[in-house]
Amino acid sequence: MEFKVVVWDFDGVIFDSMHLKCMGYKRLFGDIDPQAWQAFEVYHYASGGVSRGEKIDHFYRHILGTPLESSQIEELVLEFGQIIAKELFSKSHLNTEVMGFIQAHYQHYPFHVASAALHTELQSLCSYLGITPYFKSIAGSPPAKVKVLARLIEAYRYTPKEMVLIGDSQNDYTSARSNGIAFLGYNNPALKALKGLGSGYIESFQDFNLQDCGRYFVNQ
Numbered sequence: 001m002e003f004k005v006v007v008w009d010f011d012g013v014i015f016d017s018m019h020l021k022c023m024g025y026k027r028l029f030g031d032i033d034p035q036a037w038q039a040f041e042v043y044h045y046a047s048g049g050v051s052r053g054e055k056i057d058h059f060y061r062h063i064l065g066t067p068l069e070s071s072q073i074e075e076l077v078l079e080f081g082q083i084i085a086k087e088l089f090s091k092s093h094l095n096t097e098v099m100g101f102i103q104a105h106y107q108h109y110p111f112h113v114a115s116a117a118l119h120t121e122l123q124s125l126c127s128y129l130g131i132t133p134y135f136k137s138i139a140g141s142p143p144a145k146v147k148v149l150a151r152l153i154e155a156y157r158y159t160p161k162e163m164v165l166i167g168d169s170q171n172d173y174t175s176a177r178s179n180g181i182a183f184l185g186y187n188n189p190a191l192k193a194l195k196g197l198g199s200g201y202i203e204s205f206q207d208f209n210l211q212d213c214g215r216y217f218v219n220q
Contacts (some may be wrong), residue, residue: 002210002211002213003109003162003163003164003182003210003213004095004109004110004162004163005109005110005112005156005158005163005164006109006110006111006112006114006163006164006165006166007100007111007112007114007149007152007163007164007165007176007181008098008111008113008114008135008165008166008209009049009113009114009115009165009167009168009169009172010113010114010115010117010122010140010168011048011115011116011117012048012167012168012187012188013043013095013111013167013168013187014094014095014098014099014102014128014131015093015095015114015125016094016095016115017084017088017093018044018045018048020084020087020088020093021044022041022044022045022050023209024080024084025040025044025055025056025059025080026200028076028079030057031101032127035170038062039057039063040055040058040063043055043058043059043063044057044103046169046170047114047166047171047205048168048169048171048172048188049115049116049145049168049169049170049171049172050165050169051116051117051118051141051142051144051170052077052081052116052117052118053073053074053141053142054075054116054144055142056068056077056080057073057074057172063139063179068107071196073136074115077098077118081121082116085121087133088121088125088145089125089128092153092169094129094131095187096172097191097204097205097206098186098205099131100143100204100205101208102131102134102183103134105210106133106134106135107182108130110136110156111134111135111136112113112137112138112139112152113135113136113137113139113144114139114145114148114149114152114165114175115138115139115141115148116143116144116145116171116198117140117141117165118140118141118209119139119140119141119142120140121140122139122140123128123140124137126138128150136156137152137153137156142146144172145172145175145212146174146175146178146179147183148175149175149176149178149179150179153179153181158175158180160180160181161162161180161182163181163182164176164181164182164183164184164213165181165182165183166183166184166185167183167184167186168185168186168187168188168191169188169191170190170191172185173185173191173194173199176198177199178196179201180193182199182200182216182217183198183199183200184199184200184201184202184216185200185201185202186198186201186202187212198218200213200216200217201216202216208213
């Protein structure tokens with residue numbers, strides 16, 4: 001089994017800022033009930049690949065039971081971006097193992113980034129990190145990741161069965177499979193339990209080989 005196109009999730013695979021964003025949400029929400037915060041914290045770490053707008057909406061709608069208007073959510077999304085901006089822009093958050101693989105192979109395979117991070121922020125961050133040249137495209141939200149992938153397929157006229165998405169969340173898996181793209185989990189042992197065709201798991205990129213991926217799809 002060989003894939004011709006690789007789509008990379010960003011946060012949790014290429015870049016690790018989940019903890020920074022968690023603290024950013026805590027500052028954004030302010031003085032809230034500890035149980036409500038605990039519920040959101042669990043949701044945040046279990047919901048990689050979900051946009052910050054969706055997470056903010058979830059907090060107010062499903063945890064506090066006080067839904068916000070879309071305009072209010074947009075304002076909070078902007079405020080959240082301002083909260084985390086200074087700490088987010090740091091090369092120390094790059095995953096050196098993953099970046100080593102990308103740097104070694106980007107000239108031989110089309111690599112793309114599909115992320116739930118805010119698109120404009122993602123573009124700026126990748127430029128700051130100096131990693132933009134390694135990817136044919138870098139796309140964030142909005143829209144949701146499932147639509148980002150659909151647009152990618154359409155724009156480049158890719159054949160989904162020749163593509164694989166490498167991600168760290170259930171949402172990454174769902175978005176990939178909804179588009180007929182194979183999925184390889186990484187950096188989240190819970191993804192090993194995924195069942196069904198087209199899903200597998202990578203423990204390490206040290207011996208990962210895109211020309212022989214069959215052995216990674218343990219649930220086939």
